[in-house]
Amino acid sequence: MSAPPKDFASAIEAVREYLTGRADITMRPAHNGHIPLFVLGTGSGLKIAARLGLPAVVGGPLLTAGPEAFDEYRSTFCPSEQLDEPYLIASTEIFVADSPSEARELSLPEAWAMSESRLTGAFPPLEPTTSLPDSLTQRQQRNVAKALAPVIAGTEDQVLSAISELLVRTGADEIMSTASTFDTTALYTSDARLAAAVAATL
Numbered sequence: 001m002s003a004p005p006k007d008f009a010s011a012i013e014a015v016r017e018y019l020t021g022r023a024d025i026t027m028r029p030a031h032n033g034h035i036p037l038f039v040l041g042t043g044s045g046l047k048i049a050a051r052l053g054l055p056a057v058v059g060g061p062l063l064t065a066g067p068e069a070f071d072e073y074r075s076t077f078c079p080s081e082q083l084d085e086p087y088l089i090a091s092t093e094i095f096v097a098d099s100p101s102e103a104r105e106l107s108l109p110e111a112w113a114m115s116e117s118r119l120t121g122a123f124p125p126l127e128p129t130t131s132l133p134d135s136l137t138q139r140q141q142r143n144v145a146k147a148l149a150p151v152i153a154g155t156e157d158q159v160l161s162a163i164s165e166l167l168v169r170t171g172a173d174e175i176m177s178t179a180s181t182f183d184t185t186a187l188y189t190s191d192a193r194l195a196a197a198v199a200a201t202l
Contacts, residue, residue: 005044012039012052020081036082038089046073053080057176059091063150063166070170090172093179094163095153096193097186103153105129106190108144109182111151115143126182156197163198 017023019035039049041058049056050073062069070088077086093110097103109126117123119139136144152162163175177194181187 005048008044009048009052012037012048012054016052016054016082034082041069041073041088046070047076049073050076050086051078053078053083055083055087055089057089057091058170058172059176059178060150061146063090063092063170067169067171070172074171087174088170088172089174089176090166090170091176091178092166093151093153094159094175094177094190094194095151095179095181096156096159096190096197097153098155100154100158103155103159103190104148104151106179106181106183106186107148107151107153108132110180111144111147114147115140118143126180128182156193159194160197160201 014023016037018025019037037054039045039052039054039056041049041056042060042062046056046058046069056073058070073088074086079085093107095103095106097106108129109132112132113124113126152159152166154162166172166175177191179187179190
C-alpha cells in the first residue's frame with residue numbers, strides 16, 4: 001500500500017503480462033481465455049488505470065469527492081488491448097430495509113470495524129450493533145462518520161434515488177454493492193430487496 005505510483009504501475013504491468021501469457025513465467029494450468037484486470041482507484045490508481053487503459057473501481061471517501069478525478073480518468077484514458085473506452089465502477093455499501101434507521105443500523109458493524117482498523121492497524125471481526133459501545137471518542141466518531149459517508153442505506157425508493165444520484169455525479173458505468181454486516185440473514189434479505197428493486201426499473 002505504501003509503494004510509490006511507479007512501482008504500483010510496474011506491478012500492474014507485470015500482472016497483465018502474466019495473465020496475457022507474455023511474461024517470462026506462464027500460468028499452470030494454462031488459460032487461453034480473457035482474464036480482465038481492474039485497478040482500484042485510490043491514490044494514484046485512477047491515473048495509472050487511465051494510462052494503462054484499464055477499468056477502474058472507485059470506492060470509499062473518493063466517492064464523496066468532486067467529479068474532477070473521474071473526469072481526468074476519462075479524458076486521459078489510453079485505449080488498450082483489454083479496453084477501448086474508459087470504464088468506471090463505483091463501489092459502495094448498499095443496504096435496503098423497511099426504514100432508513102434500520103438500513104443504517106445494518107451499516108454500523110462494518111463502519112465500526114473500519115474505525116477500529118484505523119486505530120489498531122488490524123480489521124476486527126464484525127460485531128452485532130448491541131455489542132458496540134454506547135459512547136465514542138471524537139476520533140472514533142470521525143472515523144465512523146468517514147466510513148458511513150459513502151454508504152447508501154434506506155428503503156427501496158430512497159436507495160434507488162441515491163444510486164441515480166451517484167451515477168449522475170460520478171458518471172459510473174457500473175455500480176458494485178459491497179455491503180457487509182454482522183447479521184448475514186438481514187444482509188441476504190437486503191441484497192434480495194436491492195436486486196428486486198433494480199430489476200423493477202429495467
